[in-house]
Amino acid sequence: VLALSQVPASIIDGLRKQGFNVVQVVWKRFPDGEFYLRIPKDEISASEIFIVTTMYPEQSERFVELYLALDALRGIGVKAKSIAILYLAYARQDKRFLPGEPISIAALLRPLTLYAVNELVVVDIHAYETIASEVKELNIRNILPHSYLAKSVGIKVDFVLAPDKGALHRAKSVAEEYNVGYDYLEKFRDRISGEIRISEKELDVRGKHVVVVDDIVSTGGTLAKAIEALYKAGASKVYAIVTHALLVGNAIKKLEDVGIDMLITANTIIHSEVPSWLRVVDISPLVAEALRRS
């Protein structure tokens, strides 16, 4: 396994415990901002390897890093059999919402086909169908980690809520695991201002331990509104299970202000700040299993 620059140390350790030989790229940034990498050739003896990377922080640079790594591997005659992208950035622009827009995730994954890569392991991807239809050469394995995250921490769950209809399949998977009910909130996003509004909805959560399930928490706006709605409806505890916790801007404060009890997340990115209510769960066993199957 070749690990690119921003892969969390806990993933590297985890993969090693799973029996993989993990080699890390050598990298730096030049004073003008350009990214540089080198593959420690002498540490790689196989002719086919796996790449593990994550597309945060510096999402654009991360895609550039992946293209550079693929070119470097070509230079030493090694093929990337499969690429695990722990957090796949740019996946929310998964269709042309307005004319003249790109399908960003297709534009950024398409270059992989230049290197005959045809297996991708991703964690809770936002836009499964897009990649399948736009970049047909790529076979995708999507890890849905919510049940694993819930069980790793061992929380009590009475009800599962998706903050919008798009996250319903995630809520369903957790609800079935715990044999409890689930529902979703109607979310409206103004595509110009980006502002989020959540419709009033009757939620039967009085006195219950509710878990909100989603794929990404970025600025925390959607999650904070969902938590607020749940406490208003009488929930006794509100947990969140969100695969990728970017927590940009004042997201941490926003979630504390609405009284979040616990946020369970996967170690798909490096967390620079870990407040007491943030539980980061190592998902390297899931990644290892997906790589072995690919």
Added chain:
Amino acid sequence: VLALSQVPASIIDGLRKQGFNVVQVVWKRFPDGEFYLRIPKDEISASEIFIVTTMYPEQSERFVELYLALDALRGIGVKAKSIAILYLAYARQDKRFLPGEPISIAALLRPLTLYAVNELVVVDIHAYETIASEVKELNIRNILPHSYLAKSVGIKVDFVLAPDKGALHRAKSVAEEYNVGYDYLEKFRDRISGEIRISEKELDVRGKHVVVVDDIVSTGGTLAKAIEALYKAGASKVYAIVTHALLVGNAIKKLEDVGIDMLITANTIIHSEVPSWLRVVDISPLVAEALRRS
């Protein structure tokens, strides 16, 4: 002409004066750092267009922007006939200096072939041969602007110096224009520390107006050492003509400390700071001519 996000306003104005219809992309950054663009479809009626972009600042994001623009054009059924990249970043990693390194510029231009782009206009590219041999589908037009820059400002030139052997063809082109002598300095760069050393060399420049010619000034280290050597050898005035003036870090101070008289540069990037000795020359007539020929 579709102008991407970081093209200087002076280039856009210049191309318009040259008779081109220039349309600018709509762009923003999401709070988590992802780049977004949209092509104003209604302003484009042609089925084939030119793209103009520059790869600074945020070099990695600029390549991502170009891929997104190409995917967006595909979405509206418009072909990019030719792409003018005013400043082509990542061009200094133009070979595998060490085993396990990528040829970065090849890795980043190769995705253009996915969109059937086969004409590239560049300004004073560092690595002409690499692109020609590594990305064969691309036909390159390289603008060498030094004589144009010198004549635009109207300086007196007695002698031309290249700060290293690689820049000799640039010095030659200016020297021939002015019918004066030229030479180069021996530069040694430690590939690990990045430190630059210039060998002592006899230079017959006493009392002369000398112009140092190069492609890129980044941190200013090489240029400052050349200027120092020239004053030490008795030059009366030292000008520099450098196509791309990135001037990162404390480059401006470094050049002032060695007493630079004038730095003439092209408007291939946006200059946030323009000290009195920096003359930015509009090269849009050269870009327009190259686009018309492609």
